[in-house]
Amino acid sequence: MDTVMELEIGPGPEPGSYVVQVLRSVGGGEPTATIRLELDELVERRPLLEASVLSSSVSARRVMSDTEAAIQQVGVRLFDAMFAGDIGNAYRTSMAVASERGRGVQIALRLTAPGLAALPWEAMFDSETQTYICRKEPLVRQVPAPHSAPTLTVRPPLRILAMVSSPRGLPMLDIDAERERLEGALRQHLDAGRVELHWLDDVMWAGVHGKLLEGAWHVLHFIGHGGYDIETDEGVLAFSGPDGRAEYVTASSLADLLDEAEPTPRLVVLNSCQSGAAGTQDLFSGTAAALAHSGIRAVAAMQFSISDPAAIAFARGFYTALAHGRTIDEAMRSGRIGILGKRGTLEWVTPVLYLRGDDARLFDVASVPATAPASRSVAAPVAGAIPIVTGQRTPDASPHAPTARGASVAAVAAPILSTSPATAVQHATPVSPAPAAPAAPPAGPARPAHAAAPPAPPAPPQQAMPAASAPPPSPPRRSSWKPWLVVGIVALLAVGGAIAAVIALSPTPYVPPDPPSPSPNQPVVTPTTFGMAVPMYQLWTPTGIWCATGDTLDIQASGTAYHNADPSSLVGPDGLYDPYYHQWNIPGLPDSNTASLIGVLNVTTAWPFYVGYGTSYTCPVDGWFYLGINDVDLNGNSGEFWAVITHTPSG
Incomplete structure (x- = not known):
């Protein structure tokens, strides 16, 4: 592209200030300006923005949803800060000149101050033209380099x-x-x-x-x-x-x-x-x-x-x-x-x-020369690498296999030539945005006070977990959190309205009984979506979702909570990756991340499954659905995750 507007944003003369300089433009000169950005406040909003972006994948019927309003507000702030005064004049002049030439303008951002790269610059919104920049013009994050490899001449095939x-x-x-x-x-x-x-x-x-x-x-x-x-x-x-x-x-x-x-x-x-x-x-x-x-x-x-x-x-x-x-x-x-x-x-x-x-x-x-073969579906073998082959795909035997991916699951590479659009859940209820991250708990062993838990569902006679599921005695627990890492925010999928149940732990933990079944005459509903909080200090939290055999539950989660009373113990829905903590896992999930978000259908009759930032679950039997925490020692835990659940009835 021969029309580029390159901007460099670097540290300013005082805290909270940044210098924007136009390094080159199509016809607007090379002005410089000092701007102010509330960087910390914008970075802290990333979890809310991510939840908004993910929840927008569920159809809504509004002209502008609440989720887009949150993204657009940040986009306006970023655009107005970047393109104020002479910088804005240079931007509009460049756009006008490029338009006369019948060309687009590449917006190249050089971010030279720490923290700026954490902001979603791709959301920049021009209020004057009512457009998102990256949807009208190519936007790149340019990494300056004294040299870069030249364009590579490739004789087919491209490997x-x-x-x-x-x-x-x-x-x-x-x-x-x-x-x-x-x-x-x-x-x-x-x-x-x-x-x-x-x-x-x-x-x-x-x-x-x-x-x-x-x-x-x-x-x-x-x-x-x-x-x-x-x-x-x-x-x-x-x-x-x-x-x-x-x-x-x-x-x-x-x-x-x-x-x-x-x-x-x-x-x-x-x-x-x-x-x-x-x-x-x-x-x-x-x-x-x-x-x-x-x-x-x-x-x-x-x-x-x-x-x-x-x-x-x-x-x-x-x-x-x-x-x-x-x-x-x-x-x-x-x-x-x-x-x-x-x-x-x-x-x-x-x-x-x-x-x-x-x-x-x-x-x-x-x-490609005219003598090239007409079909080349299988690549030449390379030692240790698997050339592509055609054939039938082996179906997954597990009835609980994920069918979609959420926050910690890789995005899919998809067909170029497919003519049918990707399937999406429609007629779903818009979800509420995720809450802000919790305040850090006070240092020390004391667990912070929590709001009273909502009332539990009606309880039929209690049922005990199978004998094999009784947890082993808990060894002494470290007071500080030392995971290898916490996988970042994210994920698609999720369901349900919220009620809560407090679970008391002991060598044979109390398990919430299975609520009574709804009326068999209950009408079939269309896919529904809503959000709920999942407390870090409760083993199981009822979602209020009755899942019939074959129904699909798509869960996506966000937020952070504290794994114990130590202020440094912040953890995301993916939990702790250090295997050392597996000794505190609940029965049925010996290898999953400790303190991660988990789910279960009929807590007295079915084994739990890992949710993390997101997963999709097909209900193998009828039952009530719960979300919980993979942790048998909840003492000192605080805060909550935010889950969005989409329930799609079978048939």
Whole structure:
């Protein structure tokens, strides 16, 4: 693109101030201005914004929903701060000049002050024209570099190394389905011989390292779990460890790993939540930013969680634009426009693009010779990598297998050529935004006072848990929280109105009895969605949801709470990743993260399941649905998570 407006935003002369400088523009000069931004307050609103974006994936009938109002308010604040005075004049002049030329304007942001990258600049809203900038013009986060790799001349095929990482202990991904989606996205180009796609089955550090050394890869496509380690202020991706559990790879380590490839892949696509998020202390702490800073020309990632339908729509638009010769910034905008096909969604704000240097054209792909084979569905074998093959997908035998992905689940790579739109739940009730993060508890062993719990549902005669489910005696517990990390905010899916039940713990814990069944004549309802608080200090909280056999419950969660009375024990719905804490897990979830959000149907007759930031659950029998905390020692816990539940009746 020959029309670019490049802006640099850096530290100002006093706290809370920032200097905006136009480094180049189409016709508006290069003015400089000092602005003020309430950075801490805006960063603290990220959980609410993420919950708003995710909940917008459920259809609403309003002209402007409450969720969009929250996003637009932040977008107006960011735009008005950035484009005030002479900077704004330069922006509008550039737009006018580009329009006369019949061109668009790339908005390139250089964020040189710590903390600025944590803000959702993709939400910037121009009140004068009533438009979101990134939906009208390509918007990139530019990583300055003294040099960047030139456009790579590629003689077909373009080689893509793809991987799906689904380690034990995290929400399960449907690996076969993930592969089919990406293969469908590239099918036209695979058949024409322009692209060769290889699947890496061994998504361990050594396995990825070996494959990067064995061949030349132009694109790396990662599908899996991502998050943000608030202790190290660095983004992470979940590889598999030797024992099959998650082994978290920090952004800086991943950058060094990719640098082993020759040549270094020009494009990295991270279909994992929070892979585009950034910290407040380090300019290049986020996974995507660190990779671009290390030498990767372009990194497409997600700053929030993203729903499956939105991820499918994004990938379709993104890859179609690249296949037709568009630049990477234009492809990113095409992906956003693809998401807009679903009415009312705000998830177009989720994708982010980090671009190293100025040139947005990554590849110069030579034309495929006329003698190229007409069909090329199977790539040439590479040792250790799995060429794509066609065939029947093995169905998941588990009746509880997730059917959609939430906050900690990777966004889906989806078909380019599919003509049918992604399926979405319709006629759902708008949800309330998530509450703000709780205040830190006082230091010391005393548990903070809590509001009285709501009344429990009517209780028929108590039933005991099976003998095998009795928890072992609790060993002495550490007073401070030392997890490896807390996976970042996110997730799709969720259901239900809220009532609460206080659970007393003992060697044989009290279990809330199963409420009576509703009338068999109860009418079938359309999908409904609503939000509820899940206290950190209660084992099980009734949702008030009666789930019939075959009904689907989509749960998405956000917020933070305290795992004990220590002020440093803040934890998200994904809980604690350190296996040391598994000794406090409830029966039935020995390997899941301690203090994580969990669910159960009929607490006296069914085993619980992991929810974390989000999952989808198909009810195998009739029963009442509960949300709870994976923790047998609730003493000192405080705060609450926010869950949004969508209940879709079967049939």
